[in-house]
Amino acid sequence: MKQHTIFYDADCPLCQREMARTRAANRSGSLALLPVQGNEPLLKAHNISRDAALTLIHALHADGTVLRGMPALRLMYRECEGRRLHRIWNWPLLRPLADRFYPLLARHRYRLSRWLLPHATCASGTCHRPPRSKP
Numbered sequence: 001m002k003q004h005t006i007f008y009d010a011d012c013p014l015c016q017r018e019m020a021r022t023r024a025a026n027r028s029g030s031l032a033l034l035p036v037q038g039n040e041p042l043l044k045a046h047n048i049s050r051d052a053a054l055t056l057i058h059a060l061h062a063d064g065t066v067l068r069g070m071p072a073l074r075l076m077y078r079e080c081e082g083r084r085l086h087r088i089w090n091w092p093l094l095r096p097l098a099d100r101f102y103p104l105l106a107r108h109r110y111r112l113s114r115w116l117l118p119h120a121t122c123a124s125g126t127c128h129r130p131p132r133s134k135p
Contacts, residue, residue, distance in 0.1 A: 003062055004062050004075055004076075004079065005031075005033075006022070006058075006076050007034055007035070007053050019033045025080035056072075
């Protein structure tokens with residue numbers, strides 16, 4: 001089986017949560033999900049700077065091709081059984097919008113983490129949102 005490698009920002013709660021979901025959905029094991037932090041030598045071997053990898057998500061395709069941004073996410077979601085995001089991001093109207101807005105989302109991922117995952121607690125690479133209390 002060919003394996004693809006996804007490099008993600010392990011300091012980002014939103015990224016951690018998405019990788020945990022991806023890990024669970026990738027039943028075939030075709031994805032290796034590696035944090036940028038601690039894998040700088042591997043990134044360098046593929047001419048990816050640490051700064052670039054922390055700016056946009058990067059993937060190393062099984063054939064050695066480096067993918068950045070939305071192409072990397074499309075590969076990641078395509079390999080996940082039960083997750084339909086790869087189809088959505090390829091819809092004719094959404095594909096160019098996703099390509100255009102992903103860098104903005106990536107740039108503000110820490111702020112988005114605070115908004116989308118308020119009071120997130122992180123342990124073992126997974127962030128959990130506390131249950132809502134009923135008024």
